[in-house]
Amino acid sequence: MESQKRRMRVRATLERLGTMRRWRGSKVQTLLFTDVVEAETGILIRDHVWMRVGKWWQTGGRNMRGVSVEFDVTIEPVDKGYRGRRADVSSDLRIDPLGFRRPARLTIQEAAR
Secondary structure, eight states, X not given: OGGGOEEEEXXXXXXXXXXXXXXXXXXXXXXXEEEEEETTTOOEEEEEEEEEOOTTOOOTTOOOTTEEEEEEEXXXXXXXXXXXXXXXXXXXXXXXXXXXXXXXXXXXXXXXX
């Protein structure tokens, strides 16, 4: 699985901010990026991707909707789905071959819309 990892610079448009609940109920902020392309070639990688807000995303709380940004990510296969023991919850596990991990080096380009 180590050979399937690759680091690349991507460009995307911030569509909106959101939240999701962790397994103990606390909320974590998320970002929805659309039109995710490889920065060098412009090849479409994903039509959208949700990412957690972290230290790499330091915007000072400004409204950034519609802004084009570039950042580095490691693309690697990741597991998606519920991994718990509850029988009343679907346990459809799947592998996402284009999982985005460890974002860094954010640069803000311009308003895309």
